[in-house]
Amino acid sequence: MRLRIRIIFAVGILFLFGPAVSGGGPHQTSQSSPGIGKVFHYTATKFGVTIFKATIKIENESLVQGKSLLQVQATFHSLQYLRPFFRMNNRFTSTMETDTCLPVRYVKEVDQEGLLIQKKNYRHTLLFDPSRQKVVVEKKDGGDKEEVSLAPSTYDPLSMFARYYLKEELRPGQDLRISIYDGVKLRAMVFHSKQEKVKSKKYGEVEAVRLESTTSFSTFGEKEGIIRIWYTADGERTPLLMELDLPVGNVKFELESVEKG
Numbered sequence: 001m002r003l004r005i006r007i008i009f010a011v012g013i014l015f016l017f018g019p020a021v022s023g024g025g026p027h028q029t030s031q032s033s034p035g036i037g038k039v040f041h042y043t044a045t046k047f048g049v050t051i052f053k054a055t056i057k058i059e060n061e062s063l064v065q066g067k068s069l070l071q072v073q074a075t076f077h078s079l080q081y082l083r084p085f086f087r088m089n090n091r092f093t094s095t096m097e098t099d100t101c102l103p104v105r106y107v108k109e110v111d112q113e114g115l116l117i118q119k120k121n122y123r124h125t126l127l128f129d130p131s132r133q134k135v136v137v138e139k140k141d142g143g144d145k146e147e148v149s150l151a152p153s154t155y156d157p158l159s160m161f162a163r164y165y166l167k168e169e170l171r172p173g174q175d176l177r178i179s180i181y182d183g184v185k186l187r188a189m190v191f192h193s194k195q196e197k198v199k200s201k202k203y204g205e206v207e208a209v210r211l212e213s214t215t216s217f218s219t220f221g222e223k224e225g226i227i228r229i230w231y232t233a234d235g236e237r238t239p240l241l242m243e244l245d246l247p248v249g250n251v252k253f254e255l256e257s258v259e260k261g
Helices: 002-017 157-167
Strands: 038-046 049-058 062-064 067-078 087-097 103-114 117-129 134-139 144-149 175-181 186-200 204-217 223-232 239-246 249-260
Touching: 049 157, 049 249, 067 157, 087 157, 103 157, 157 175, 186 223, 186 239, 204 239
Parallel strands: none
Antiparallel strands: 038 049, 038 249, 049 067, 062 067, 067 087, 087 103, 103 117, 117 134, 134 144, 175 186, 186 204, 204 223, 223 239, 239 249
């Protein structure tokens, strides 16, 4: 059971980091993406057994003080049979500029406890200032604030997801790089892209672009593993599937359903 809990942590963290890829500058679309106002539902399995549920919701555009903003929200829930040992109800919300997906605010709300995991209940807010290449991390529990310097065009996990789902082209044969900050660690990764057919629970066999990267996992003592993400190779770029080759085995994250937000 303890091993299963560690796997759940890795899946929850890397589901946010995985889709965040960049390479060679943006190729933005000129029209509002049809992906706005959608909800994606995912199920994580190991050895064919469901261990985790997640939802990503992309809100419609809103106008705040004359500026057009988008909001993306991700929620992660443990399953009922795990709750005596591990209960999770975590929520992550990113507010970003509509045109660039540059982050304005990123909120982490963590509520988890159980026999095999340390109890955590906190809310942290990251306030981004791209013009100064800074971010202020506010910790509600202690009232502490920390200012961190960032590289140009650093995104939070969800704003980067939005940028590459809504704005960018995914092209096979690229080496794609990321710069991402989630309030804990500035991460740099390189993904390799390849077009191939993949079986999807929702769509059957489809053409997709696979992104793959080797990375270390802090959950497993910085041992290396592999992340693979598949997007449909059409204009929709639907995130179909993610696979984690972890030091303790393979975990698959599959798209179950898509609905209007």
